[in-house]
Amino acid sequence: MNTISRAAAASLFAAAMACQPTPAAPPAPPASPAQPSPTHTTGSAPSASACAPFEDLNAMDTRTPVPLQPMMAWHQKQNMMEHLVAIQRVTDALSREDWGGVAEAAELIESSPQMETMCRHMGSGAPGFTELALEFHRAADAIAPAAAQEDTAAVLRATSSTLQVCTSCHAAYRQDVVSASGWRARTGESHAPSHHPR
Numbered sequence: 001m002n003t004i005s006r007a008a009a010a011s012l013f014a015a016a017m018a019c020q021p022t023p024a025a026p027p028a029p030p031a032s033p034a035q036p037s038p039t040h041t042t043g044s045a046p047s048a049s050a051c052a053p054f055e056d057l058n059a060m061d062t063r064t065p066v067p068l069q070p071m072m073a074w075h076q077k078q079n080m081m082e083h084l085v086a087i088q089r090v091t092d093a094l095s096r097e098d099w100g101g102v103a104e105a106a107e108l109i110e111s112s113p114q115m116e117t118m119c120r121h122m123g124s125g126a127p128g129f130t131e132l133a134l135e136f137h138r139a140a141d142a143i144a145p146a147a148a149q150e151d152t153a154a155v156l157r158a159t160s161s162t163l164q165v166c167t168s169c170h171a172a173y174r175q176d177v178v179s180a181s182g183w184r185a186r187t188g189e190s191h192a193p194s195h196h197p198r
Ligand code: HEC
Pocket: 066, 077, 080, 081, 083, 084, 087, 109, 129, 130, 132, 133, 134, 136, 162, 163, 165, 166, 167, 169, 170, 173, 174, 175, 176
């Protein structure tokens, strides 16, 4: 990641954090007159209006929130981008019947103890999230064996089943970026994730 996108992510998180605590967002006022919006907020202290866009978004996005600290949220997004790269590489290798390439790409999303530990941390504040995450990795485990059989249809079936778990999870959950104390309150976890293997 380049520094610009890091900075952008940091300022986004700062904005999101500044808007805490955000319990259930109040419903948007009906037919509020259009308000002039500043092109840039250079300000120091977050104002109520800086939080309004987040509240508007949360009111529309009714998926189950997954509480994550900023670092975890960014880590999750990086994982997600890598997941999509893995799928792209699977399909590319498959199109060339490069069976080794299919297996290599699938390895990026296969089950592993590390993967499981991470999924448990990510899902610790959202019931059902971790189970879905583990189901996703298990679905991906079927891709490499199908490639070993040099069976195009089986690779496609396993890839489709994997993608189906991606889309189910996206339909059900969204990120909810919270402070360290907010995360502890929502998850009951007492340690920072990096110090909390289980
Ligand atoms: C267990 C749940 C889960 C699974 C499985 C899952 N995702 Fe995600 N994904 C999420 C969540 C939560 C977000 C954040 C949505 C939001 O912005 O609030 C996300 C976001 C993304 C994003 C956007 C990242 C960004 O930069 O904002 C991409 C791309 C993505 N997922 C790809 C995938 C792909 C591809 C798969 C499967 C191969 C997958 N995901 C599987 C939960 C999941």
